[in-house]
Amino acid sequence: xxxxxxxxxxxxxxxxxxxxxxxxxxxxxxxxxxxxxxxxxxxxxxxxxxxxxxxxxxxxxxxxxxxxxxxxxxxxxxxxxxxxxxxxxxxxxxxxxxxxxxxxxxxxxxxxxxxxxxxxxxxxxxxxxxxxxxxxxxxxxxxxxxxxxxxxxxxxxxx
Amino acid sequence: xxxxxxxxxxxxxxxxxxxxxxxxxxxxxxxxxxxxxxxxxxxxxxxxxxxxxxxxxxxxxxxxxxxxxxxxxxxxxxxxxxxxxxxxxxxxxxxxxxxxxxxxxxxxxxxxxxxxxxxxxxxxxxxxxxxxxxxxxxxxxxxxxxxxxxxxxxxxxxxxxxxxxxxxxxxxxxxxxxxxxxxx
Numbered sequence: 001x002x003x004x005x006x007x008x009x010x011x012x013x014x015x016x017x018x019x020x021x022x023x024x025x026x027x028x029x030x031x032x033x034x035x036x037x038x039x040x041x042x043x044x045x046x047x048x049x050x051x052x053x054x055x056x057x058x059x060x061x062x063x064x065x066x067x068x069x070x071x072x073x074x075x076x077x078x079x080x081x082x083x084x085x086x087x088x089x090x091x092x093x094x095x096x097x098x099x100x101x102x103x104x105x106x107x108x109x110x111x112x113x114x115x116x117x118x119x120x121x122x123x124x125x126x127x128x129x130x131x132x133x134x135x136x137x138x139x140x141x142x143x144x145x146x147x148x149x150x151x152x153x154x155x156x157x158x159x
Numbered sequence: 160x161x162x163x164x165x166x167x168x169x170x171x172x173x174x175x176x177x178x179x180x181x182x183x184x185x186x187x188x189x190x191x192x193x194x195x196x197x198x199x200x201x202x203x204x205x206x207x208x209x210x211x212x213x214x215x216x217x218x219x220x221x222x223x224x225x226x227x228x229x230x231x232x233x234x235x236x237x238x239x240x241x242x243x244x245x246x247x248x249x250x251x252x253x254x255x256x257x258x259x260x261x262x263x264x265x266x267x268x269x270x271x272x273x274x275x276x277x278x279x280x281x282x283x284x285x286x287x288x289x290x291x292x293x294x295x296x297x298x299x300x301x302x303x304x305x306x307x308x309x310x311x312x313x314x315x316x317x318x319x320x321x322x323x324x325x326x327x328x329x330x331x332x333x334x335x336x337x338x339x340x341x342x343x
Contacts, residue, residue, distance in 0.1 A: 030234055030340035051218075
């Protein structure tokens with residue numbers, strides 16, 4: 001199993017809502033989930049629950065790998081970006097920009113990648129990032145056959 | 160005993176309104192989350208869940224679709240009725256017959272509660288096990304172990320048998336400015 005998760009104090013929790021516009025390949029999608037996220041890109045874990053309490057996925061990553069349990073058994077991934085796609089599938093929604101999310105939740109761009117500051121946030125990795133009080137809004141225009149995405153994260157005090 | 164009472168519940172209770180407390184425990188039991196809410200249904204297949212905060216979610220089954228309404232996000236989305244049943248087993252109780260989706264058998268008595276074990280016929284239903292407790296012909300408790308081993312227990316209180324449910328409560332009407340996304 002992945003190394004023990006970091007202390008729960010370093011974490012975020014709340015509700016994640018997504019909307020994906022229709023595209024040539026797929027109808028519009030929308031949904032939400034409750035989440036608990038801890039740690040950082042190097043070591044951490046995320047729990048996704050449906051709004052009705054059923055567990056959708058639990059993932060942990062650390063020195064010995066990236067692991068996901070989504071009810072279809074435990075699977076290992078090469079890196080966080082692959083996990084991000086599997087988490088999106090568990091949600092029946094889009095891939096979550098997990099690696100950058102830790103910085104974006106703090107309202108700052110990721111240091112490793114270029115970004116462009118804007119009047120109400122910044123743009124990075126193809127996403128527009130806006131953090132206002134307890135809400136983080138991430139929007140990405142349509143690309144690669146997928147409709148435009150809007151992810152909204154409503155933060156509640158970590159458990 | 161349990162099976163007979165479940166059949167009475169399905170035959171004699173055509174509608175109901177009941178309050179519930181749902182406790183969700185992690186597989187190791189260390190973490191627990193509790194939520195309250197209200198469940199209403201009208202046979203053959205309409206139902207409504209109102210979940211209090213932090214979920215603050217409304218789920219309406221209008222007989223054709225299931226609407227997931229999130230007031231915090233001011234967003235609603237719909238899915239076909241059969242797609243959602245596995246994630247809301249209680250909604251099955253509002254349905255015509257549990258026997259189609261589950262194999263049912265008596266599972267003992269504890270105090271005034273008679274238990275029924277329900278094993279999903281569809282293996283990837285996202286549910287490992289489901290137990291239903293009845294008090295006489297009324298729904299008393301529900302225990303679900305989901306695909307990740309998370310245990311969810313719903314305790315029902317104030318069961319109003321054959322309650323009068325206003326039809327519009329079991330229909331979805333978007334709020335002003337609400338994003339509405341139809342069917343996946």
